[in-house]
Amino acid sequence: MTGFTVSARDIYGVMPLLILAGTGLVVLLWDAFEKVPTRTPLFLTILGAIAAGAAAIINLGNTGRIFNGMILNDAFANYYAVLFSVGVVIAVLLAERYLKEEEVLVGEFSGLTLFSACGMVMLASGNDLIITFLGLETMSIAFYVLAGLFRRRRESNEAALKYFLLGAFSTGFFLYGIALMYGTFASTNLDTISKALENPTTAHAALTSPMFWMAAGMLLVGFSFKVAAFPFHQWAPDVYEGAPTVVSGFFSTAGKAGAFAALILIFNIALGPIALDPGAFTKMQTLLAILALASMFYGNITALSQMNIKRMLAYSSVAHAGYMLLGAAALNKEGSTSVTIYLSVYTLMQMGAFGVVALLEKESGRGLELNDYAGLGRRRPWLAFIMSIMMLSLTGIPPFGGFFAKYYVFAAAIRSGLTVYAVLGMIATLISVYFYLRVMVVMYFREPEEGTAGIAVSGSGTVAVVGGDTISAWTALALAAIGLLATGLFPIILTDVAKTFYAP
Amino acid sequence: MAPLSHYLAVSAILFVIGTAGVLFRRNAIIVFMCVELMLNAVNLTLIAFSQFLGDQTGQILVFFVMTVAAAEAAVGLAIVIALFRNRQTVDIAKVNILKW
Amino acid sequence: MPLSEIAFYVLSAGAIIFALLTITRKSAVVSALMLVMTFCFLAGIYLTLSAQFLAVVQVAVYAGAIMVLVLFVIMLLNLESEDIRITSSWKSLVGVLVALGVLAQILAMIFMSEDKLPKTISASAAVLGTTESVGTTLYTAYSFPFEMASIILISAAVGAIILAKKRLA
Numbered sequence: 184m185t186g187f188t189v190s191a192r193d194i195y196g197v198m199p200l201l202i203l204a205g206t207g208l209v210v211l212l213w214d215a216f217e218k219v220p221t222r223t224p225l226f227l228t229i230l231g232a233i234a235a236g237a238a239a240i241i242n243l244g245n246t247g248r249i250f251n252g253m254i255l256n257d258a259f260a261n262y263y264a265v266l267f268s269v270g271v272v273i274a275v276l277l278a279e280r281y282l283k284e285e286e287v288l289v290g291e292f293s294g295l296t297l298f299s300a301c302g303m304v305m306l307a308s309g310n311d312l313i314i315t316f317l318g319l320e321t322m323s324i325a326f327y328v329l330a331g332l333f334r335r336r337r338e339s340n341e342a343a344l345k346y347f348l349l350g351a352f353s354t355g356f357f358l359y360g361i362a363l364m365y366g367t368f369a370s371t372n373l374d375t376i377s378k379a380l381e382n383p384t385t386a387h388a389a390l391t392s393p394m395f396w397m398a399a400g401m402l403l404v405g406f407s408f409k410v411a412a413f414p415f416h417q418w419a420p421d422v423y424e425g426a427p428t429v430v431s432g433f434f435s436t437a438g439k440a441g442a443f444a445a446l447i448l449i450f451n452i453a454l455g456p457i458a459l460d461p462g463a464f465t466k467m468q469t470l471l472a473i474l475a476l477a478s479m480f481y482g483n484i485t486a487l488s489q490m491n492i493k494r495m496l497a498y499s500s501v502a503h504a505g506y507m508l509l510g511a512a513a514l515n516k517e518g519s520t521s522v523t524i525y526l527s528v529y530t531l532m533q534m535g536a537f538g539v540v541a542l543l544e545k546e547s548g549r550g551l552e553l554n555d556y557a558g559l560g561r562r563r564p565w566l567a568f569i570m571s572i573m574m575l576s577l578t579g580i581p582p583f584g585g586f587f588a589k590y591y592v593f594a595a596a597i598r599s600g601l602t603v604y605a606v607l608g609m610i611a612t613l614i615s616v617y618f619y620l621r622v623m624v625v626m627y628f629r630e631p632e633e634g635t636a637g638i639a640v641s642g643s644g645t646v647a648v649v650g651g652d653t654i655s656a657w658t659a660l661a662l663a664a665i666g667l668l669a670t671g672l673f674p675i676i677l678t679d680v681a682k683t684f685y686a687p
Numbered sequence: 688m689a690p691l692s693h694y695l696a697v698s699a700i701l702f703v704i705g706t707a708g709v710l711f712r713r714n715a716i717i718v719f720m721c722v723e724l725m726l727n728a729v730n731l732t733l734i735a736f737s738q739f740l741g742d743q744t745g746q747i748l749v750f751f752v753m754t755v756a757a758a759e760a761a762v763g764l765a766i767v768i769a770l771f772r773n774r775q776t777v778d779i780a781k782v783n784i785l786k787w
Numbered sequence: 788m789p790l791s792e793i794a795f796y797v798l799s800a801g802a803i804i805f806a807l808l809t810i811t812r813k814s815a816v817v818s819a820l821m822l823v824m825t826f827c828f829l830a831g832i833y834l835t836l837s838a839q840f841l842a843v844v845q846v847a848v849y850a851g852a853i854m855v856l857v858l859f860v861i862m863l864l865n866l867e868s869e870d871i872r873i874t875s876s877w878k879s880l881v882g883v884l885v886a887l888g889v890l891a892q893i894l895a896m897i898f899m900s901e902d903k904l905p906k907t908i909s910a911s912a913a914v915l916g917t918t919e920s921v922g923t924t925l926y927t928a929y930s931f932p933f934e935m936a937s938i939i940l941i942s943a944a945v946g947a948i949i950l951a952k953k954r955l956a
Contacts, residue, residue, distance in 0.1 A: 193931075200935075201732045208941070249873065251940070254931065295945070313932050314754075314932055315742070316751065316755075320759075324758055327762050328945075328946030331742065337927055340770040344767070347762065351763065354722075354726070355705070355722060360750065362732040362736065362745075365745055366732070366740075370744065389905060392903050394903075397896045545807075570776070630710055664738065688908055689795045690835070690901075691904045699897060702893070704803070704807060707886040708810030716857060716866070717815055717818050720818060720857060724810075724948065726824065727849065734841060737838070738908050738912040745915070747925060752934060753849065755936075756853060757852060758848070759818070759943070760853045761947040762946050762947055762950070765946065765947035765950035768864070768950070777866060784870060
């Protein structure tokens with residue numbers, strides 16, 4: 184116990200985390216002392232997120248563990264830190280005008296967003312189940328508050344309550360899973376667990392013990408809640424619909440990425456040596472693949488009947504969690520790389536879609552029905568164009584990033600012997616074509632009905648538009664769209680990421 | 688000294704009682720208390736493992752669980768108060784603008 | 788049977804009985820008080836495991852701070868008693884059966900793994916449970932998560948204020 188010191192290397196290693204947390208504090212304080220709300224907290228947040236991203240890029244070449252083996256400081260952890268920073272930047276850019284209408288201070292929103300990003304960074308660099316638990320909770324507690332940010336809106340209150348109660352409930356299962364893992368391996372350190380599984384004697388003892396499988400099951404229950412996968416997805420549509428639109432976008436992208444990063448660290452990397460035991464390996468693969476398939480089919484089929492655009496995106500996010508679970512089910516490095524690629528692209532397209540929805544939303548959450556989008560193609564051609572890119576990419580149609588993301592995930596699944604599941608997954612994708620393209624058909628080929636015409640007319644003065652167009656919102660949308668085009672036209676960007684990522 | 692499995696069994700019973708409470712009760716505050724009961728049940732498992740394995744990590748984790756539980760209590764009760772101001776109820780069956 | 792063993796079974800029975808009372812009482816206040824009792828019995832069980840530090844923290848943080856906050860909110864909102872959600876005996880029967888099924892599964896798991904579990908409490912347990920020992924570990928090996936817990940606490944504090952404050956002027 185004695186002789187433990189913190190070196191400069193440790194501090195540099197967690198620099199992205201420290202910058203995010205520090206910026207969060209500064210932004211909150213700024214808000215508190217500011218007499219008239221200005222845009223300064225917004226700029227500070229963006230600056231902080233960019234600095235954190237830059238620090239993570241500098242750390243990208245590091246290898247090894249810091250803080251007594253508790254924190255990962257390698258390409259994986261730092262790549263995810265960059266991804267979360269991008270998520271924060273896009274969310275804050277989109278949020279600016281949107282929040283002002285509801286009397287929410289920018290600082291409150293940005294501060295909590297930054298704190299939740301700290302939790303995500305901890306999840307992606309947690310090499311100890313204690314860190315994973317703390318990261319999950321840091322992220323979730325900030326999310327509960329963000330969901331209820333519009334505190335005078337009933338829908339927002341309800342979303343917060345549901346998210347909180349179900350989230351805390353799932354935390355119980357997740358923690359039970361950690362406790363049983365600890366009981367099986369006498370350690371919460373992922374390296375120790377991994378080594379125990381490499382040793383034939385201890386591995387046999389663990390894998391034949393029902394306690395190990397109960398632990399894995401409980402952890403999966405906890406994760407499937409956080410990533411909104413079947414069978415613990417029920418909260419997602421309600422929370423996404425009731426929470427502020429920009430916040431929903433952030434939940435369903437960065438939040439999902441954080442939980443998936445931890446899932447990969449535990450199931451693909453720490454429990455990776457399970458592959459030495461073919462029987463146990465197949466068992467674990469099947470467990471994950473069945474959850475994946477159920478999420479894909481359930482999400483896509485339910486999305487077919489949704490007329491509210493936020494609910495539709497919520498069910499589609501359940502399906503996307505399914506695609507990523509299928510990649511994770513490969514239980515090898517190729518699988519985890521494909522999930523990482525998927526998450527990078529998914530963050531751009533889902534945030535972009537929610538961004539467009541936020542711009543078109545009217546006060547008190549109106550203007551969110553599919554019919555409200557009729558005629559958008561003529562009235563707001565650029566917005567309709569961006570939405571089309573997002574929808575095509577979410578479907579997985581080339582030349583957008585979504586196509587290659589799906590390709591890598593299915594390829595990883597097929598190469599690890601999950602061919603049947605991958606084929607069924609592709610069928611699920613075909614179902615999704617219908618509801619994504621329906622949005623485009625409505626935008627370009629349907630005329631607005633009586634009484635819903637307000638939405639597409641900007642500046643008519645009759646209805647207050649909550650979102651409203653601003654340069655910052657357009658910057659975010661343009662970033663997302665360009666990112667999707669770039670990754671779609673030059674998939675080498677993605678494969679390069681993958682290569683540097685797990686360079687042997 | 689009672690065997691480890693008995694400690695774990697008591698913990699499992701408390702965990703399931705907490706789970707049942709979450710599923711059966713309608714009062715948001717009682718549901719929250721049942722969640723706390725679940726977390727406490729897990730704490731017992733962790734401490735029992737920690738003392739039988741002779742490894743302190745379990746107790747450290749319990750310390751962090753208590754921290755998190757306190758934070759959750761603050762946020763959860765604030766959410767309940769915000770909801771009560773708008774709806775004058777904490778009954779989750781009546782909280783149904785959105786489909787539950 | 789040694790005293791500590793008797794104490795464990797008595798405390799466990801107490802904890803389980805009060806936990807059952809917690810989830811079956813109609814009034815939120817009574818439920819909360821029953822939960823306080825459960826937490827106190829749990830603290831007693833921690834003592835039989837010689838985890839003295841956590842036993843004290845359990846009473847101070849859980850039974851003290853958290854439950855006082857809960858009781859405060861219940862009384863602030865002046866809640867009426869609810870009817871338990873069970874609407875039909877058919878539904879409750881299914882619910883109870885599911886709960887018992889899950890319990891049976893977990894218990895089976897515990898007793899099937901029993902041969903792989905340590906048989907006796909570790910010789911160092913009495914030392915591991917002291918405040919000194921927990922504190923030393925917490926401030927050395929686990930100093931990083933300890934610091935990071937402050938992010939959770941500050942976002943909870945800020946979040947609670949944001950959610951519960953009155954509208955802006």
